[in-house]
Amino acid sequence: MLDDTDKRLLAALQQNSHLTTQELSDMLNLSASQAGRRRQRLEAEGYIRNYTARLDPARLGLSVQAFVQVQLGTHGPDQSQSFARLVNLRPEITSAWTLTGDADYLLRVYCEDLSALNSLIHEVLLRHEAVSRVQSQIVMDQFKQDAPLPT
Amino acid sequence: MLDDTDKRLLAALQQNSHLTTQELSDMLNLSASQAGRRRQRLEAEGYIRNYTARLDPARLGLSVQAFVQVQLGTHGPDQSQSFARLVNLRPEITSAWTLTGDADYLLRVYCEDLSALNSLIHEVLLRHEAVSRVQSQIVMDQFKQDAPLPT
DNA sequence: GGTGAAATCTACCTAGG
C-alpha cells in the first residue's frame, strides 16, 4: 500500500515528471537515494502508466476544443467496432469513452476552427451508418486542468 | 513554424517523455545534439506546456470514472466563482470545463466506488445553492486514450 | 543513507551549404 510519502511523490510527478531525484528528495524530506528508490518501486508496481509531454493546443493552432456525444441507432457489436475504427482513424479525436446508457459515446476533439469541427461532425460522424444522433458542446474555458488523481 | 521533424518529435514526446535525446535522434534521423536542440527550442517557444506522469487509476483503487454535467440556476459571476472554488476544493474532480450553453459545466471525476460518486453528487454538488441540475454518466471503457494532438 | 561508475544532458566548437 501507499504511505503518505508515496502519495506526495506521485502528486509531484503528475505535475512535473522532470523533477530530479534530488529535487524530489528535498520536497519529501528524504535522501536522494531513497527518493529514487521509491520512484522505481512505484513504477515497477504499476502505479505510473507512462510519462508524457503536454502540449499547448492554442500554440499549435488548435483553437477549438469540444466534447461530442454520439448515439448509435443500431447497437450490434459490428456497428460498435466499425465506429471505434472510425474514431481511431481521426486524429482530431484524441480521447473516446463508452458511457453508461444505450450505446452512448463521448469524444474529445481538437480542431483548428469551427468549420473543421462542423466538417468532422457532418461529413465524418453523421455519415457513418450506425450513428443516429450527434451533439457537440464547445469548450469555452478549462478552469481546472488535470489535477493529480486523489490518492 | 513547425516542420515535419518537429511534429514527429512532439508526437513522440507525447507518448513517452522519457525518451533520451539519443533515442529521439534515432527516431528522427538526426544527431543527438540536433534532437536536443529542437526539443529545447520547442519548449522555449511554448509548444510544450509541461511533462507529467500518468497514473493508473485502477491501480490506485479509483474504480469509478464519470463525467458530470452541471447546470447553474442563477448565472451571476458570484455564483460561478463560488462554484469554481467548490470544484477546486474537491480532489475527485480532476478537470472542469465551461461549455457553450447556459452556464453549463462538465466535470471529470475519479472515485473509489459508486457510493463515493453519489456522495459527491448529492452531498457536495447539489448542496451548492447555485446548482440547479446534475447529470452524471459513468465511464465504462476508454477506447481511445490521449492520442497525440493533431499537428 | 551514502558513494561511484555509467549514462545523459547541454553549452560550446567546428564544418558545410
Next chain:
DNA sequence: CCTAGGTAGATTTCACC
C-alpha cells in the same frame, strides 16, 4: 549567416556498499 554534427564538462541516475 544559418543549420547540422561532434565533443567535453556538468549533471543525473542507479547499482552496490
